Amino acid sequence: MNEDDAKAWLEARVSRETMDRLQLLHTQLLRWQNTVNLVAPSTLGVAWSRHFVDSAQLYRLAAPQTARWLDFGSGGGFPGLVIAAIGVGENPDFKMTLVESDVRKCGFMREAARLMNLKVNILTRRIADIPPQKTDVISARALSNLKNLMDFAKPHLNQSTCLLFPKGSSYQTELDEISEDWQSKAEVIPSLTDPDAVVLRFRAANEKEQD
Template sequence: MNADHAKAWIAARVSRETMERLELFLTLLHHWQKTINLVAPSTLDAAWSRHFLDSAQIYDLAPQDATRWLDLGSGGGFPGLVVATLARETRPDLSVTLVESDIRKCGFMREAARKMDVPVKILTRRIADIPPQAADVISARALSSLSNLIDHAKPHMTQNTCLLFPKGSSYKAELETLSDDWQIKGETIASLTDPDAVVLRFQGVNTRKEC
């Protein structure tokens, strides 16, 4: 899906106000990208498909009754700040926490959230240093291998936590590194942005078992 189609896909599903916030997000991304490497420079012109739609597509995959969303390694705000922007009008009870150790990236996300008027909690800390979050949903994008992502997520999971991890074409090999229990509970959902990519969704996995 190209950038124009991705933008149209999002615009057809959100309010005018939400779309204006996302457009402001993109403007700020272009401005801050001049001094901070928020996203790969080669992807900036295709940001609507490579970043915004790739983030937005996971929003509808989360349980509708979720109230606590934890995004690990949020970087330039993908997917966490996009999720928080979408939730602002449609799911105001959803609390979104972004975790990012890079101070400058956190500065960008705070400024973007302030200008978009999007409520979000930003933790400028290493993932290993944050206290247990008991999250209903945990997401991470372009952060680490699947087994590492699950290790990062475990301290913050309950028995009902939903994990949402967008992955590229190597996802099958990464799934094979997990225990049978995780593999059985995992769902592969086709990505809207890349025919070779998926969103991996896990829910109801016994976190006491090793991957």
């Protein structure tokens, strides 16, 4: 997927207002990247496919009308701000919480969200230090291995939380390192942006299974 394809994919699936918000995020990303390392510099020229579509694809993998979304290690706003832009356009009750320990990256996200006219909750804290969120969806992109992500997620699960974790070609090795119970819940969904990548989707079932 090249940059023109990526923009066309988004334009076919989101409103004009949402696309305008994503354009604002792209502009701010290019501006802030000069002083804050938000994404790998080598990906700036392919940001629409590498970051925007890669983030946006997660929204459709969650349940329709999801209201509460928690994003770990949001960094440059991916996937959190992209998902928030889509979510508020489709559900007026949509609430996004972004967790990022880097103060400068949080500064970027706050400014980007202000310009995008998005109301999001940004927590400048370590993931281990935030209170239980009991959220509908948890996502994390390029943050840590799957075992760590499951540990991070555990305090924030409700009885039907959906977990969405994009992973690269070595995802099977990471799957083998988590409990058999979670392995049995794994759905492996091909990524739209990389033939070697996938999105791992899990759904919590009950408190016993989360232990």
